[in-house]
Structures are given as structure tokens and as C-alpha cells.
Amino acid sequence: MANILVVDDELGIRDLLSEILNDEGHNVELAENAAQARAARGRTRPDLVLLDIWMPDTDGVTLLKEWSTTGLLSMPVIMMSGHATIETAVEATKIGAQSFLEKPITMQKLLKAVEAGLARNSPGMARKPGMQGVAVSVLADLTVEAAMTGGQTLPPVVEMGPQARQLFELDKPLRDARDEFEKSYFEFHLAKEGGSMTRVAEKTGLERTHLYRKLKQLGVDLSRGKRSAAS
Numbered sequence: 001m002a003n004i005l006v007v008d009d010e011l012g013i014r015d016l017l018s019e020i021l022n023d024e025g026h027n028v029e030l031a032e033n034a035a036q037a038r039a040a041r042g043r044t045r046p047d048l049v050l051l052d053i054w055m056p057d058t059d060g061v062t063l064l065k066e067w068s069t070t071g072l073l074s075m076p077v078i079m080m081s082g083h084a085t086i087e088t089a090v091e092a093t094k095i096g097a098q099s100f101l102e103k104p105i106t107m108q109k110l111l112k113a114v115e116a117g118l119a120r121n122s123p124g125m126a127r128k129p130g131m132q133g134v135a136v137s138v139l140a141d142l143t144v145e146a147a148m149t150g151g152q153t154l155p156p157v158v159e160m161g162p163q164a165r166q167l168f169e170l171d172k173p174l175r176d177a178r179d180e181f182e183k184s185y186f187e188f189h190l191a192k193e194g195g196s197m198t199r200v201a202e203k204t205g206l207e208r209t210h211l212y213r214k215l216k217q218l219g220v221d222l223s224r225g226k227r228s229a230a231s
Helices: 011-025 034-042 060-069 086-095 107-121 144-151 176-193 197-202 208-218 226-231
Strands: 002-005 028-033 048-052 077-081 100-101
Touching: 002 011, 002 034, 002 077, 011 028, 011 107, 011 197, 028 034, 034 048, 034 060, 048 060, 048 107, 060 077, 060 208, 077 086, 077 107, 086 100, 100 107, 176 197, 176 208, 197 208
Parallel strands: 002 028, 002 048, 048 077, 077 100
Antiparallel strands: none
16 A cells, blocks of 8 residues: 555546545645645645646646655656657656656556556555456456446356356346346445446446446445345
8 A cells, every 4th residue: 555646637637636545545636736736745745647738827847857856756756747749748757756657547557557656666565456457457448238248257157166156047028138147247346346437447348437427327326346245
């Protein structure tokens, strides 16, 4: 678990990154501009910073340079932007940024960059089990329908345990039978992953937004997995 500072003037970006990183077990501090970032940097001493380049008061590259020249760049900084040029990214790297993430940021790229940054900052830090497959997760762009019809290979029954041997009533409309299967499928993975939406998204090959929408549609109890893990 690490302390991560997310600096971005867009509320939606802050909320999304915070949700993903919190789901991974990290403590997240949020700042919407350079002034708040300076205060948070002095208050929390983050292990890693995710820093947006374009902000209303002071841009991220200028803030990065400020930290570098004042000896405050003691943590890995990952720059983020949806409009930056290659020259800007190179400049940030020369100043001391560890890497650059182009928006929109996918969950896989985010976790991979964060893992690399934390590993660089603390070489002895143990790898998080759920992040080991981030670099090879090529199924993130699959739709729910593709995942349910063969795009995602399910683990063998012997590995899934007794829960996977649930019998389904087949004498019903296809849509009803499919919904019943999908609900059991997602409930199984929620229980297996301790309720972690990040890991379930990786396991099932779905983007988090699609996963949330699907679980709500199926009426899946999101707290069930966490209760199962605690018991």
C-alpha cells in the first residue's frame, strides 16, 4: 500500500483514478491545482504523484520543475495529459518525471505505470498479486457480449471449486438463462477477488464502466464478495 497524490483539475479524472487506486489498496490524496498539490506534497509526503500537465494556475511541467529545483522531487512523478506534444513529454522526462500517460488513461496502463513507479521508489516493495497480469491483459477492450460468448476463457471447474458447479434451468428463454448464468459468473469472480472491482475487471476482460453497468443490470450484490472474503 502506498500514498499516492493525484493532481488534476478535472473532477471526473480525479474520481476515476482515486476509485481505481483505492480499490488497489492505496491511500489517495487529491488536488485540483498546483496550489493544492504543493500543500498536499508538504503534508502527506506521497510515495508517488500522478500530475496533470494542463492546469489553470500553474501547469504540471512548471510545478515539476519547481519541485526539482527546490529538492522536493524525492518521489516518482507520472505526468498525464490528453493534449501534450512529444516535446512536452520529453521535457518533463528530462526534468525528472518517471513516465507519461496519455489521456484517456486505461486501467491497465495506469496500474502498470504506478507499479513501475513504486518499484523504482522502493526496490524492496513486494509486487501486488493483482497487478502481475496488467501488462499482458489484452482483453480489456472486449464487450460484455464477447466475454460471455467465448472471448474470455473461464477457468476449469476443478480450479473454480463447488460454486462453479451450479446447475442452470435450461427450459426458459435464452435471455433469461443467459442473465442467470452471467449473474452467477460475476458473483463467483467478486467472491474470488474479495470484492475488488479492479481485479474482477481484469479477470473478466471488461472495462470498469461496462462492468459496473452490467452488475447493476443483473442485480448483483457488490458487497457480497467482500463479505465472503472477510468470512
